[in-house]
Amino acid sequence: MNRMKCSLPLVLLGLAMVATDPWFAHIDDECAIIEAAKHPVRQTVGLFLHGTGQHEHPPLYDLILHGWLRITGARMRLLRLPAVLFFLAGLWALGQAAAEMEGHSSASKMVWIGALWPYGFHFGRLAGWYSFNFLLVALLTWAYVCFVKVPTRARWVWMFMSALALVYANYFAWALLGCLAIDFAVLHRQELATVWRPIVGTGLLLVVAYLPLWRPFWREVMAGVQPGGGHTWLGSLLSGVYNLYTMFVSESVGPWFWALSVPAGLGIAACLLVTCLQAPSASQRFFIYFVLLLASMTVLGIGNVRRLLLIAPWLLLPVAAALAITGNAYRRGVLALSLALVAAVGWYGIATRRYYGAPRWVEPWTELALEGAETVRQGGVVIADSTPFFFNLRYALAAGQANRIDCTFGPSPSTLGSDRVYDPVQWRTAGNPIGQHTLLIKGLHFGTPEGPMQETELWLDQRCALEGESRLVPDPGWKAKQRYFPQFRQLPWRIEARLYNCMGELN
Numbered sequence: 001m002n003r004m005k006c007s008l009p010l011v012l013l014g015l016a017m018v019a020t021d022p023w024f025a026h027i028d029d030e031c032a033i034i035e036a037a038k039h040p041v042r043q044t045v046g047l048f049l050h051g052t053g054q055h056e057h058p059p060l061y062d063l064i065l066h067g068w069l070r071i072t073g074a075r076m077r078l079l080r081l082p083a084v085l086f087f088l089a090g091l092w093a094l095g096q097a098a099a100e101m102e103g104h105s106s107a108s109k110m111v112w113i114g115a116l117w118p119y120g121f122h123f124g125r126l127a128g129w130y131s132f133n134f135l136l137v138a139l140l141t142w143a144y145v146c147f148v149k150v151p152t153r154a155r156w157v158w159m160f161m162s163a164l165a166l167v168y169a170n171y172f173a174w175a176l177l178g179c180l181a182i183d184f185a186v187l188h189r190q191e192l193a194t195v196w197r198p199i200v201g202t203g204l205l206l207v208v209a210y211l212p213l214w215r216p217f218w219r220e221v222m223a224g225v226q227p228g229g230g231h232t233w234l235g236s237l238l239s240g241v242y243n244l245y246t247m248f249v250s251e252s253v254g255p256w257f258w259a260l261s262v263p264a265g266l267g268i269a270a271c272l273l274v275t276c277l278q279a280p281s282a283s284q285r286f287f288i289y290f291v292l293l294l295a296s297m298t299v300l301g302i303g304n305v306r307r308l309l310l311i312a313p314w315l316l317l318p319v320a321a322a323l324a325i326t327g328n329a330y331r332r333g334v335l336a337l338s339l340a341l342v343a344a345v346g347w348y349g350i351a352t353r354r355y356y357g358a359p360r361w362v363e364p365w366t367e368l369a370l371e372g373a374e375t376v377r378q379g380g381v382v383i384a385d386s387t388p389f390f391f392n393l394r395y396a397l398a399a400g401q402a403n404r405i406d407c408t409f410g411p412s413p414s415t416l417g418s419d420r421v422y423d424p425v426q427w428r429t430a431g432n433p434i435g436q437h438t439l440l441i442k443g444l445h446f447g448t449p450e451g452p453m454q455e456t457e458l459w460l461d462q463r464c465a466l467e468g469e470s471r472l473v474p475d476p477g478w479k480a481k482q483r484y485f486p487q488f489r490q491l492p493w494r495i496e497a498r499l500y501n502c503m504g505e506l507n
Contacts, residue, residue: 009115010088011169017084017125021077024125025355025363029306031391033128034079037065051341053216061129074339074393079127086131091115093138094313100145101282101323110320114337117316118250118346122361123309129169130309136166137176141286144180148187160202164209171217171308177297179207179289186285240298244268246305246357247312248342252356254477260345267341272333275322283321290314302428305358357433359473359494363443365389368497369396372439376420380435383422386443388496393421424452434502438464442496457498464500471496 026034036044036054041063050058055062065082072078091114099107101133114120124131130368143159166173181199210217245255249269255261293311297303323339332463349355368393372382376397422430438460442453454507473494 002086002230004153007420009112010091011089013115013121014084014088017087017121018081020451021125023081024122024361025365026079026388026391027126027360028387029386030048030126032392033062034065034074035292035387037062038069039066040266041066048213048216050213051219052159052314053220055129058168058213058216059172060165061132062491064132064442065127068402075315080125083131084125085125086135089122090131090135090138091120093142094134094316097138097142097145098317098324100142100149101317102280102325102416106321106324109324110316113298113320114316116343116347117313118252118303118343118350119247120309122250123306126306128306130306132346133166133170133173133310134312136162136169136173137310138164140176140180141313141317144184145282148184156202160205161431162496163202163206165308166184167206167210167372168213170301170311171220172297172307175293176311177203179293183285183289189443198264204359236298236301240294240303242357243298243303243305243308244294248309249346250349251305251348251356251358251361252353253355256480260348260355264345266343267338267345270334271319274326274331274338276329278326278335279318279322279327283318287318290318310463357477359475363388363473363494365392366396368495369393371497372441373397373399375435375437378435379420380437380438380439381420381422381427381433382439382441383424383427383456384441384443385423386441387442389443390421390423425455427456433460434460434464434500434501434505436501437467437501438500440498440500442498443495444491455458460498460502461502462504464502467501468499469497480484 033055043165044054044062044066047054053059068078070083075264091111094114095107095111098110124134140159140162142153143162147159148156155335163173163177167177185196186201206328242255245261245265245268248271249261249264253260253264255265275287276284290311293314294303294308297307297311319339323332323335326335327393356362365386365388368389371395372389375382381395384423420433420435422433427433440457440460442457469492474492475494478492
């Protein structure tokens with residue numbers, strides 16, 4: 001493989017991701033995962049050994065992130081660095097797998113496609129398990145391709161260790177391993193009478209090695225998987241289509257911006273069609289597995305745009321192979337132009353920051369946290385229901401400490417080190433404390449009850465004077481979301497901030 005051709009795009013992408021990191025707000029899942037990673041290792045491991053688990057994924061990444069937070073003191077600018085490095089390493093490993101499968105040309109195109117991928121630019125940076133899983137799938141794919149090519153004991157050990165790490169990092173990894181087992185059986189179907197033994201033997205070793213996690217695994221399966229995720233079948237179908245669209249364009253351009261999304265959608269359709277028709281047989285099988293996994297995740301209700309980074313390597317590989325190997329110049333041109341069009345739409349959305357399908361990336365939590373910290377320092381009270389707000393407020397209250405916080409502190413009000421910051425439930429439990437100024441921050445609710453915040457707002461409206469109100473980050477897609485996903489109770493804006501003067505109540 002030409003090292004310069006493959007290293008240059010990764011270096012440029014890494015620099016761009018690090019430089020632009022302050023542009024993108026920390027999202028709910030990310031903040032929750034960071035908070036859990038700050039727990040002592042004994043506590044995290046104990047949850048799984050007792051069959052409880054956390055965060056709908058196994059603990060491997062949480063333990064790695066815990067070590068990183070301890071080393072760096074949870075500095076804000078360093079939180080996402082491991083994720084970026086994992087993502088870059090995953091693209092490099094995919095390039096190696098592409099080289100083994102289809103040659104150096106495929107490897108070079110694989111890395112360039114990944115570097116120019118708007119979805120990866122967004123989700124590859126999140127300080128959650130997503131990039132780490134992307135890397136593990138890439139390593140497993142590379143190991144599997146090498147083993148199939150030359151089945152040595154050393155390559156089997158490499159493949160087995162990659163598979164073991166993956167199942168300790170993601171419950172759905174068993175589905176990917178099932179696909180590889182089927183693939184190995186298909187490749188050796190003529191000698192299936194003998195080849196089933198290594199397949200079953202490897203599977204049994206993984207089952208035994210997974211013993212500490214079987215209880216939380218089954219608990220998660222029984223409690224968390226619902227056909228359609230509680231949506232209507234139409235909602236599930238639309239969710240799957242939206243997720244596929246986002247995997248190409250990212251969330252920087254919502255599908256309801258027709259002038260941009262229609263050309264992008266046509267480009268995606270052309271890309272998938274050419275890949276399906278022109279990808280070499282080995283890569284084409286991975287494309288089929290990707291489609292099956294995407295459909296499974298959608299039907300089970302576990303497919304969302306963050307989690308799809310897990311199966312993304314099996315989409316990137318066949319696309320790169322089709323672009324590199326296709327002998328038909330016309331089809332190769334169509335594929336190249338389709339990829340360029342989709343990337344252009346996604347990057348245009350990133351540059352303009354006006355068309356986000358999920359505006360969570362541009363929510364101004366840093367600015368609101370600074371306002372909240374100032375309210376607290378002046379003797380006021382802050383009440384909020386947003387994890388990203390508490391997450392940023394912790395750093396704002398720690399100003400002067402080089403943006404470094406105690407690793408035992410998380411983004412919940414009870415760990416902020418202040419008796420003037422509450423969520424609505426804690427506020428009511430504490431007896432409705434108020435200050436001369438009381439700041440109420442309302443974010444979107446995803447699976448949490450709205451009642452406590454509504455009651456808090458009503459109590460303040462009746463007893464305090466409203467000095468200011470801001471409705472921030474309008475969501476142009478809220479009507480479509482409310483129509484097809486009413487259970488999320490979408491609003492025309494993402495954030496509402498209300499500042500009350502409660503001097504009269506205090507007197």
